[in-house]
Amino acid sequence: KNEVEQSPQNLTAQEGEFITINCSYSVGISALHWLQQHPGGGIVSLFMLSSGKKKHGRLIATINIQEKHSSLHITASHPRDSAVYICALNSGGSNYKLTFGKGTLLTVNP
Amino acid sequence: EPEVTQTPSHQVTQMGQEVILRCVPISNHLYFYWYRQILGQKVEFLVSFYNNEISEKSEIFDDQFSVERPDGSNFTLKIRSTKLEDSAMYFCASTWGGLAGELFFGEGSRLTVL
Numbered sequence: 001k002n003e004v005e006q007s008p009q010n011l012t013a014q015e016g017e018f019i020t021i022n023c024s025y026s027v028g029i030s031a032l033h034w035l036q037q038h039p040g041g042g043i044v045s046l047f048m049l050s051s052g053k054k055k056h057g058r059l060i061a062t063i064n065i066q067e068k069h070s071s072l073h074i075t076a077s078h079p080r081d082s083a084v085y086i087c088a089l090n091s092g093g094s095n096y097k098l099t100f101g102k103g104t105l106l107t108v109n110p
Numbered sequence: 111e112p113e114v115t116q117t118p119s120h121q122v123t124q125m126g127q128e129v130i131l132r133c134v135p136i137s138n139h140l141y142f143y144w145y146r147q148i149l150g151q152k153v154e155f156l157v158s159f160y161n162n163e164i165s166e167k168s169e170i171f172d173d174q175f176s177v178e179r180p181d182g183s184n185f186t187l188k189i190r191s192t193k194l195e196d197s198a199m200y201f202c203a204s205t206w207g208g209l210a211g212e213l214f215f216g217e218g219s220r221l222t223v224l
Contacts, residue, residue: 033213041199043153043215086153096143096205096213097166100153 002027002091004101012107019074021104023087026068030090033098034061034072037084046072046085077108112136116202116216124224126191131219133185133202139211142185143203144177146170147218153201159185192223 003026013019023032034046047054047061049070054061058077063070074081087101115134123129135142144156157167159177176188185204189196199218205211 035215040217041147041220042217043201043203045213045215048212088153095141095158095160095165096203097155097158097168098145098153099155102152 002029002089002099004087004089004099006085006087006101006104008104009102010105010107012109013077015078015108015110017077017108019077019081019106019108021072021085021087021106023070023072023101024068025087025089027091028065028068030092032063032070033088033090034070035086035088037086037103039083043086074106077106079108079110082106082108112214114202114204114214114216116200116219118219119217120220120222122222122224123192125194129189129192129196129221131187131189131200131202131221133187133204133216134183135185135202135204136206136214137183139204139206139214141165141205141207141211142177142179143205143213144187145201145203146198147201148195148198156187156200189221192221194223197221197223 005024007022031050036044049063058075060073084103086103088098117132142159147153157171158165174190178186201218202216205213
């Protein structure tokens, strides 16, 4: 069974700060996902990674397959980035049978 | 932007009652999923559905649960006899091509079992 550990559990930042959220896992994977869960509960897929690095706007996601570790970075954070960020793993198979982390609650203050 | 829609947004039911949660996936998507999140806990995979049959299910998805795509647009999750521990947020998701496509989630249906 693949264990997913996210850190920190809670993160408070001031607007404009650079944010890093980490995700470690125990067993090899086929892909890692970063998801954003809004305060109302809805979930949005941010990135799917199997290697290297991806960038979308102010968000950057990296993965190190050998070290079984991924990071999500937010540059120039803004209060609208306040949400729960969830790391989820696909350990194989042909569909999205994901194993989810507990999430990191990010609060960005103005 | 295309979206996955779920109804109802919140349902309150008595223990032992049957509940049907409905989802309308994005129209050209082929793979459909249900996940659940008990309050304060991690999101958990329940079931995946492709080509009108279950392709994979978790140990949570026991005989009390069933899924169906009754027509070309709806994807439903039925809980036959609800228990208190079924209280959770249920998320529907869809993608067009298995792992090749981006996963789109609905806003969730909150189920409260009394």
